[in-house]
Amino acid sequence: MWFDLVVAELEELSREDLIVLVRAQSERIAGLEEANKELAAKLARLEHLLSRNSGNSSVPPSRDDDPGRSAPKPKRSGGRGSKPRGKQPGAPGANLAWRQDPDDRVDRFPQGRCECGTELAQGRDLGIVDQYQQHEIPPVAVKVTQYDQHAVACGCGQVHTAARPEGARSGPVGYGPNLQALAVYLLAVQFLPVGRVLGLLESLTGTAPSAGFVHGMLARAAGLLDVVDKRIRALLTLAHVVAADETPLRVGPAGSKKYLLVACTELYTHYLLGGRDLDTFKALAIADLAAGSVIVHDRYQNYDAAPYAHLLHQLCTAHLVRDLETAVELYPDEHWPTQIRDALRGLIHEANTARAAGADQIDPTVKDELVRRFRHGVLVGLKTTASHGDRPGERKTRLLLEELHDRPDDVLRFTTDLRVPATSNQAERDLRPSKIQQNISGRLTSEDRTRDRFQILGYLSTATKHGLNQITVLRQAILGRPWMPELPATV
Template identity: 30%
Template sequence: MEIPEEIKSKFPECPPEIVAYIYYLHEKIDKLETRVTELESRLNLNSTNSGKPPSSDGYTRKNRATSLRKKTQKQPGGQPGHKGKTLEQSPNPDHIETHSPDICSCCGRSLQGGTIISLEKRQVFDLPPPPAIEITEHRSQTLVCNHCGCKTSGIFPPNVTQPVQYGSRIKAYMSYLVHYQFIPYERAVEACYGLFGVSISPGTIVNLTHNLSEKLTPFEDTVTNALKFEPIIHNDETGVRVEGKLHWLHVTCTSQWTHYSIQNKRGMEGINEIGILPDFKGISVHDFWKPYLSYPCTHSFCGAHILRELKRVEEETKQQWPGNLIELLIQAKEIKEEYHSNGVPIPPVMMNSLNTSYDELIQIGLDENPPPIQILGKKGRTKKTFTRNLLERLELYKDGVLLFIQNLIVPFDNNLAERDIRMMKVKMKISGGFRDKSTAEAVTLIRSYISTIRKNGIRVIEAIYSAFKNNPWIPGQDKMRTYAQESMVVSTCSQHA
């Protein structure tokens, strides 16, 4: 072990082996203190000061309800202007049951032929009994022409390909239960038997999943190409298990489109395989994940992530600047909502004030958290603290952090992508993972379709049914096509007998 001369000079009378041992203990203590600090910091992480989900907080964490949101004067429940969904009587009921008294409640005599002086109506909304399965038999006749002897056969509809098969409607219902309501396969099988009296195996549901995915190929191509030309997109990623191994689920979305993709790699290799960000020239909203920054588009950073990280710094360092910066960002968010919601840019004076205050708070943080001192004789760079790294990041990427107050279309946070990715995490909690890559890719494509049609106000069950009829719904279409020509007969000629 090479001992720095500075250490040797402090112990001129000690034997070299004692000096070496002191130096060894000194380095060991430094490493242990750093490790203890890291572990204590990790132990104090929760959903309010990091990216951990609320479900990981547990039931014993104190101040569970702590939030960065400020209290408002709004009362609980629906706000003024909110469109309610109160059950109201229908002017055209399907059935009418009249309840007339038979005898007088006073004298007990018959009321037959009595005069009706008032009528009170009450309506009950209920479901009819589950329909029984309808079996339609398709028969193709082959006829011989009396003039030329040519044989002409009727062609089965395009969706009738097997001697026995399930129809598009029951396929849509099963896909709806499994991929939208996230009912496990076994319970979906039970639901199908309980509702319709039909026994469908879990293997059949897997086949339906792959079949639906194949029919959504036009949708996938459309959404991938459309996202490349959007003015602003949201990006996020999370880990999933496929074949027992860690894979990565990437989401790219807008308020109208959602695109999921399963990749073996998390970084640029996986992103390039998706093919959206490499060609994207607009604004990408995301956290500070480094691979996103490798692409030449404009970057805007999630304010919610920054607020949680600042709260962590405030709790660990007890310094004042993180709290002040949190208040400044929240104030900037409120100013944006006040001006941009009306389509008006923020006044330059106010913009300059926000920028100046931001710079001052970052500088205060840098002064209170200087870079670590390089230890003499120690190889490599000394590791920076989380606080120092955050400050340098906020200083370097200031334009992306404050882009939301400069551009009308840029939101404060990346909640749109996080909401989309949360539904796939629900899927993972139910299934635990995917047994094979092909099924994982099929499910992500189906979820892309379902998320997109929900954003566009389309009924999920009908859009899935339309996809099974080879006509997936795509934003921009006025309506889904009909299939009046499904029974079209195509003739084929054979040679004379």
């Protein structure tokens, strides 16, 4: 009945009125179609963002469990390159070993009375029947030592006064180098806020330094490391290969942001706090590398800028493989994304195997076949995506393929020079402390103290890479004689 009424009303309209009505309806339909397209695009973009995880993007693993986010696909098990869980073959083990020279020995005898009523202390010793070694730390408590500096008069008339103990500061009372080193360690390495450091020191030692003293230790320790910091930077510039990376840091007033840059090798770590601009990159240690040296990086555009024109490049293959995972998901019916990814993984595996075996090159036959698969996959991918659509991720995949095609030497340099790592994982590992700090302590309020933190961390990271204990080298620094990495014999 309702339909009949509508038809009757339309029949009463003139031709001109019907034309106006049809045009209005057409415009409304067109508007709805456009709105639907926008909503579909937004939905596709949202689905793409939710599909990003630590396996196909730079999203950290901690975000993989966010509501709605797709978890990474399970890693392949079995086959070449798979590893069992736990300790790997050849890796150094760690266990609580029996010591032939314990620090102390304690004889223990049964206590009490025998069932017959005789005191067990009167029994005959039958010798040791069980042995147990316990590794323990002594109770920690602050020990106050008063140093009385005497003066003596020489027979010639000169008076000599004893110096204060090593590490002593002005004033009648002060904290010793061990406690100072522990405070700096808790702040700079364990990322504890000042308040928690105070609570921990009081719980462990029975003393409670002031917040100002603890926080001031950052500036004092960093100031004692200026010379070491310059030495580490200089040593980095002598390296053949340096890995570099950058990450944002919440520093200063709310809403502000800085970037932490790192240049590093297996032996040295140097941090720089600044922006993500070219001026900051010019100040990074890699700008002073010799011509022909290699920088390993994540393809950020500044690494290809003029200050680095004299350097060779290795594009981080971990980032490339992650981006190729996106291509695998975007083109599930195509073979080329998997072919490129697997060929690149195969080359990485062959390079690692050759390096571990002490070889100076990858097996040429294996290498040539994998490189052939890699290049053919790139060519097919370029042909397939010549007219890519508007789906999220398609343009990024096209740009990735163009880079793989146009920069083959920078992608595969690790296959021709085994001194070059395939990834910038070393730089990412050296940046990880900054990300942990942000998760634990949040925003850092002072740029100056943040620079101090990372100058200290650069020193400690370098010392750790040389097999040294962090507390030990911190104590040395506070005593005014910091550990200094040696210069190479050729310098």
